Amino acid sequence: MNGNDTMIDVAGLDVRYGEFHAVQDVSFRVARGESFGLVGESGSGKSTVLRAIMGLAPCQAARLEIGGAAVGPVRDKAFCRRVQMVFQDPYGSIHPRHPVDRVLAEPLSIHKLPDAESRILQALKDVGLGPAFRFRFPHQLSGGQRQRVAIARALITEPEVLLLDEPTSALDVSVQSEILNLLDGLRKARGLSYVMVSHNLAVVAHMCSRLAVMNHGRIVEEMTREDLNDGKAAQPYTRELIAASKGYRPAGAAACATA
Amino acid sequence: MPQPLLSVRNLNVTFDGPRGTVSALRDVSWSMGAEKIGIVGESGSGKTISSRAILGLLRPPARVEAEQMEFDGIDLRALGSRQWREVRGRRISMVMQDPRYSLNPVMTVGDQIMEACRIHHRSSRRDARARSFEMLEAVRIKDPDRVFKAYPHQISGGMGQRVMIAMMLIPEPRLLIADEPTSALDVTVQNKILEVIDDMVSRRHMGLIFISHDLDLVSTFCDRILIMYRGRIVEECRADQLHAAQHPYTRGLLACAPRLGERREQLAVLDRQEAWER
């Protein structure tokens, strides 16, 4: 991978909450326009990695660079314009008292971007919601619609990097496929770089060309989508994760499968 | 043909909402014996309401009407609250999604299981304690002493679910309803919990209703599957016949989930039809 093409460069990331070591020595690189997956179970530290990049968690890193530029200890407005996040819970990520219009207008106001009117309408169109949704309140929207608004909000300042924290875990499977298609399409059309966190291996295999498996705060293994789909995992934990993702296997069958 | 364990015919549940009458379940019918039935649906499909209706947990303003709702020879429609106490929890049991919310946080695990013993079997403290340990071992908890004395927040999710299952099976019910029992658990723990459920259900010749949103999981675990959409059962099939499903909603649901090993440019999207609601 050409050094100039690297959009996100993380090396030796460490996050501690007092005694608890949530993330240990995590390193990975994401190329421009690429989608990188972070997979793990609860407590593996995958969401914490995203929060550390955004500055929401106390972290130390040997290297943390976005687009070749080192990230300072305080995330400034320029950083916030370049890197945005989509949260897991569509019911909690939008202010309950603000209509969609305000949710989308606020980032524009913070960064003093002109043409708010046209940008808002365009953002709604880009995520598949028409202008009819512009003045609705969150409680008047379904889970999938709220997540679209969250994506629109993240993209309205035209960032280069999108951090996705389990964006479809709380959605029905039929809504999930729409949102995943939307995210994929946006990435290809705008050359965005994604870091996608999920506990669902199938979703990550679909969305990400490369991924890292995390367990207890460490990266256990890094692999490509092809390896994952072929079941070629080097580490036993990864193999266990892949096997468990394939549905229920009664005890006898499981014993045979790991042999 | 042996008498079915549970027989439901034309179950209808309606609510009076601020904008008129809402129909939550429409003409839902199925019957089952001592087998594992999976009820699969998305949010709003009515899968959870069906189980609540069978357990008589729907109170006004919900209106429950059915041509037949019979369990083990008992007509569930005609039960008074006293008779429900004999059925609910005793002959039909339920395990819910998140043990953090279904276990009492201020009682130790041991106390809760013993309470279940004493209510349902009227056993003495000593007998209840012995039975509790038996159940904890039956659900494959390796460290029953520690778990017995622990509070719910001190045990993991998987452990909590095992405790729930143990508690719910103490009264030796004929039918177990499991409402998304593994959805709140990590995927590596899911299999173990399902093994426990499978083991308990088959050993005791119980019926199991497994409610889930995960079609793939249900197809590997259950014997038969009912697929629900907006309050109706749109398809009923055997688990091993799922790939040959007929109804466009089922096919759509199968198509739009991403799967390991399958490489697709874009995921299929469900095109909801009005016709499916009729």
Added chain:
Amino acid sequence: MKSWLLADSPASRLQANLGQLYLLLRGFFRSPLAVIGFGIVCALLLCAAFAPWLATHDPYQQALTHRLLPPGAEHWFGTDHLGRDIWSRVIYGSRMTLLIIVMVAAIVGPLGLAIGIVAGYVGGWVDRVLMRITDIFLAFPRLVLALAFTSVLQPSVESAIIAIAVTSWPAYARLARAETLMYRGSDFIQAIELQGASRLRVLAGHITPLCLSSVIVRLTLDMAGVILIAAGLGFLGLGAPPPQAEWGAMIADGRNYLIDSWWVATIPGLAICIVSLGFNILGDGMRDVLDPKTR
């Protein structure tokens, strides 16, 4: 009009906000008790606004030949020990009550809210300092403080208002702080912080709307208590000086004549009771509608 308000897809922020307001009001007016409370408060406002037209006599006009007349055709609520018409004094007294309520609310609400949200959101030593200041003010008993003020200044409405306000704001600071702590870590607050929003923007535009409902409900319920305290201060002679028509002071005046001329003390007492109750019921009704847990 109704369909415009309830439209599924409003075309402007104004339409959307008015629509939500309409739904709120509709929910509010469903409860008969809430309507009664609202009615009582409206009556208070009307009495205060139209006092000159509603009163039948001059509230300060003494007529010593007409002392202690019972309620009748000429004087609807009778006269007091100086021959003044009680009906008119009650009507004019509503102005005093309203003044006290509005001034206290105007001081206490914004002050408590501001201190509470800053303490809750910023945290750290700011939180500790602000909360200790709050604790100090909580320690003052109202009546003693009022006595202290009036011994330094003249007894007046202003000193009564200050005394009440100074001892009431801590409760709102605590309430606002608790709500802020609850919302501080939520995803939508983090999302706007991640957009680069300044603290002021987050506090004013995001945290305040969430805390407002609780504060408004609390204010309304507290008004009932404020009326009673103001009346108490007036009774002790610490409020508006005579000959101002103030309900508490009127009760004090009527104290000596309670047995034979019950109306002198009882009528203003009833007025206090009814208005206090009205605010209580109104507050309950508002809580049922505004409390997010029941929405």
